[in-house]
Amino acid sequence: MTSPPEPESTGTDRAPSHRVGPGTxxxxxGGSGVGKDSVLGYARDRAAGVAFVQRVITRSPGTGEDSQHLTGAQFAAVADSGGFxxxxxxxxxxxxxxxxxxAVIRGGGIAIANVSRTVLGGLAARYEHLRVVRVSVSPDVRRVRLAARGREAEHDIAARLDRADPAPDxxxxxxxVNNGTIAEAGELLLDFLRELRRQVGTD
Structure with missing residues (x-):
């Protein structure tokens, strides 16, 4: 991708009349290149009783990314029918x-997904119980990881690194802080999910 990245924006989703619960x-x-998908992949292979949600994206999934692909027209049709x-x-x-x-949340379960920081407000309004996990890395490590993905030119990577957090508060x-191995970061997420399962009584 060589054109300047577009700013993130939320969609217009059909909110339920009541917040969805009792699950979490x-x-x-976290920003692109911090390793969210890799950390989620590590936990997905080891966590029981947690629904790891596949995002739907209008491009083919990247390496290590658990997602479904739709064309732009297909995505719009699903959105129009209330499918998101x-x-x-x-x-x-x-x-x-x-x-x-x-359905997972209504059943009292735990669902987890990689999402944009711009939709946190909407998710808090939709679900009774929202927990936020923020993944970060040092700028130097992030730059190397973004370059290794091979999706963007150097000036696009620089623009990503300079972009302000859309939800700083x-x-x-x-x-x-994912500066070490994926196993180290993944175990932190696993410990968090195990404790969450204990709190909600799903163990």
Whole structure:
């Protein structure tokens, strides 16, 4: 991608008449290149009793990314029919969480997904219980990881690194500094999910 990235924006999702519960939605946030998908992948292979939500994206999934692909027209049709619990746009792409997430939460379960920081307010309004996990890395490590993905030119990577946090005042229930190994970061997430399961009585 060589054109300047577009600012992120929230979608217009059909909110339920009442907040969805009694389960918990875990939103994993952080800038591109901090390793969210890798940390989620590590936890997904080891966590029991947690629904790891596949995002729907209008591009083919990248390496290590657990997602479904739709064309722009297909995505719009699903959105128009109320098939998403949350949507957002970023860098010329559309992202969505399938409405099936709500069934997990209504059943008292735990669902977790990689989401944009711009939709945290909407998710808090939608779900009775929202937990936020923020993943971060040092700027140097992030630059190397973004370059290794091979999706953007150097000036686009620089623009990403300079972009302000779209939700700077949002507090996180867990902060993961992913400068080390994926296993180290993944174990932190696993410990958090195990404790959450204990709290909600799903063990």
């Amino acid at each position: 939605f875990v939103a994993v946030v 619990a949350s949507t957002w746009q970023a860098h010329g792409l559309s992202y969505g969480l399938p409405i099936s997430v709500d 949002t507090s996180a229930d867990l902060e993961i």
